[in-house]
Amino acid sequence: MTAALDHREMYRLPWTLPDNAIAWLEPTMKCNLACEGCYRANVNEHKSLEQVGKDLDVFARYRRTDGVSIAGGDPLTHPQVVEIVRMVAERGWKPILNTNGLALTEELLRELKAAGLFGLTFHVDSKQHRPKWKGKSEQEHNALRLQFAEMVARVGGLGCSFNATVYEDTLDAVPDLVAWAQEHIDIVHSMVFICYREPTDTDFDFYRGKEMVDMAPLTYAHTGQRTDITFEDVVAKIRERSPEFSPAAYLNGTEKADSFKWLLTVRLGTRKRIFGYPGRKMVELAQVWHHLTTGTYLAYSSPSILRRGRSMLLLWPFDRGIRQAFLRALRSPSLLFQRLHLQSIMVITPVDFLPDGRQNMCDGCPDMTVWNGDLAWSCRLEECIHFGQFLRTVPKAKPELVALQRSN
Numbered sequence: 001m002t003a004a005l006d007h008r009e010m011y012r013l014p015w016t017l018p019d020n021a022i023a024w025l026e027p028t029m030k031c032n033l034a035c036e037g038c039y040r041a042n043v044n045e046h047k048s049l050e051q052v053g054k055d056l057d058v059f060a061r062y063r064r065t066d067g068v069s070i071a072g073g074d075p076l077t078h079p080q081v082v083e084i085v086r087m088v089a090e091r092g093w094k095p096i097l098n099t100n101g102l103a104l105t106e107e108l109l110r111e112l113k114a115a116g117l118f119g120l121t122f123h124v125d126s127k128q129h130r131p132k133w134k135g136k137s138e139q140e141h142n143a144l145r146l147q148f149a150e151m152v153a154r155v156g157g158l159g160c161s162f163n164a165t166v167y168e169d170t171l172d173a174v175p176d177l178v179a180w181a182q183e184h185i186d187i188v189h190s191m192v193f194i195c196y197r198e199p200t201d202t203d204f205d206f207y208r209g210k211e212m213v214d215m216a217p218l219t220y221a222h223t224g225q226r227t228d229i230t231f232e233d234v235v236a237k238i239r240e241r242s243p244e245f246s247p248a249a250y251l252n253g254t255e256k257a258d259s260f261k262w263l264l265t266v267r268l269g270t271r272k273r274i275f276g277y278p279g280r281k282m283v284e285l286a287q288v289w290h291h292l293t294t295g296t297y298l299a300y301s302s303p304s305i306l307r308r309g310r311s312m313l314l315l316w317p318f319d320r321g322i323r324q325a326f327l328r329a330l331r332s333p334s335l336l337f338q339r340l341h342l343q344s345i346m347v348i349t350p351v352d353f354l355p356d357g358r359q360n361m362c363d364g365c366p367d368m369t370v371w372n373g374d375l376a377w378s379c380r381l382e383e384c385i386h387f388g389q390f391l392r393t394v395p396k397a398k399p400e401l402v403a404l405q406r407s408n
Contacts, residue, residue: 005235007258011249011280014287014297015364017375021066021299022366023059023093024378027052027084028073032102036127037165037196037225039379041218046078049087055370056091062375066296067094067118069367071378076103082115089116094300096121096159100128101148109155119159119300121192122148126170138164138173142180145188153187159300163192166234168226174234175241178345183271189306190344195229197350197379204353204393213391218382231260231347238345245345246277246321249284253352253360261362263347268309268325270338276325278342281318299366301342309340350379357393 015021029043047055059065068088075081076099088095097112097120109117124145126138133144145162152160162181166174174193181191205212238245248266253259266278290298316326329335352360361377369378376384383391 005231005247005260005263007250007252007260009280010247011284011287013249013251013262013264013283013364014291015251015366017364017368018062019064019297020364020366020368021297022096023063023065023068024367024369025052025055025059025068025070025084025088026072026369026378026381027055027070027075027081028078030077031072031074031100032077033074033100033128033130035100035123035125035129035165037167037198039382040073041382041385042073046080049080049083052084052087054373056087058370058373058375060091063368064296065093065299066290066294067096067299069096069098069121071098074099074103076101076108082108082111085112085117086115089118094118096300098123100124100130102130104148104151106151106155109151109158113155113158117158118302119161119189120148120152121161121163121190123163123165124148125164127165127167138170139176139180142177145180146184149184149187157303159189159303160187161190161192162188163194165194165196166229167196168229171229171233171237174237178238178242181343181345182267182269182274185269185271185341185343186307186339188343189301189303190346192346192348193234194348195231195234195350196225196227198225198227203355203396204357205396206391207394208387208389208391213387217386230352231263231349234347235263242274244274244277246279247347248277248279248282248321251365252363254363255354255358255360256352259349259352259360260347261349261360262366263349265345267343267345268312268322268340269343270335270340273332275328275332275340277321278312278315278325279319279321281320282312282315282322285315285318306342307339309342310335312342313340353393355395357395359393 028046031042085095095117101122149160152158181188206215247263249264250260251262253261267274269275313326316323367378368375371384
């Protein structure tokens with residue numbers, strides 16, 4: 001089944017290269033796990049605080065932003081991660097820690113919060129080869145996700161999100177993760193699914209200028225995994241169980257205006273029931289209002305805002321999705337004694353190589369990092385590290401065409 005989605009019926013998130021909701025800081029290349037298909041080489045190398053400061057200067061110079069994702073590697077391996085969080089917060093940005101959580105303790109989390117941490121995004125999936133979790137399914141990893149979510153809830157006042165890479169053999173688990181997120185909608189604020197990609201493809205050669213290069217040195221080359229999973233596959237899988245699942249906003253691709261590279265769905269409900277899916281008007285209002293009042297587009301909302309879902313129902317005259325939720329809420333008097341929560345579900349589709357060799361990247365990519373004093377795509381930074389620049393793709397000549405050319 002293919003999900004019927006029309007970009008003209010959704011809100012195009014207004015994020016651009018210089019005016020974006022997020023920036024992506026990589027203070028370390030070291031990680032304490034070895035995830036299948038990871039796009040970053042695991043190198044025991046940390047940036048100094050001075051280097052981190054220079055990267056933040058690049059963001060300040062080129063990019064107006066709401067939050068800074070502190071990633072890597074895993075940022076918790078950096079011996080000065082608390083100070084890095086403080087540096088980001090002191091510049092007026094929301095520090096968001098992107099971590100696998102392996103090195104996180106409640107004591108460290110409280111120290112990070114005191115330094116200004118706004119929230120965390122935990123990468124948890126079954127391809128990480130975690131100690132004591134090897135061989136366990138995506139669904140079984142929900143127990144680990146809950147451990148992290150409950151730790152964050154105990155500390156309080158922090159956003160809690162999860163992301164998982166979607167592989168061919170884990171696609172069927174997506175609806176179970178969506179259902180788990182609803183069961184914990186009071187402490188899990190976002191669930192993100194990232195469609196697996198790798199830079200190699202038998203149909204293309206990769207070039208640095210006029211020189212064809214070997215992609216084998218890249219850590220995520222030739223894994224043998226399916227690399228064409230898209231938003232359509234993920235949304236269709238979710239709709240098998242939740243037919244009303246309705247994305248509201250998106251970022252398109254640089255080469256295909258109707259492609260969905262970041263696909264955002266917002267849902268309104270309790271642990272037992274989803275009452276509705278706020279639509280494009282609500283997302284547009286949130287983005288425009290935040291930009292008018294703060295000067296930046298919105299990436300992360302505080303938990304105190306997300307649990308005020310009932311106040312969102314007041315927008316029912318303006319948004320069809322909220323209107324549907326409002327009508328259902330009227331028929332549920334028990335809501336008077338419950339909190340109504342907002343939760344987001346995101347599907348991210350990284351680079352697609354089009355048949356003519358064009359690279360369909362995320363237009364207005366939020367996860368831009370720093371390379372040689374300039375902004376660069378974080379998901380393809382290994383190309384710069386190994387080859388000094390981003391590579392271009394050229395379709396390989398078909399064998400039959402090569403044979404014909406040789407015969408002539």
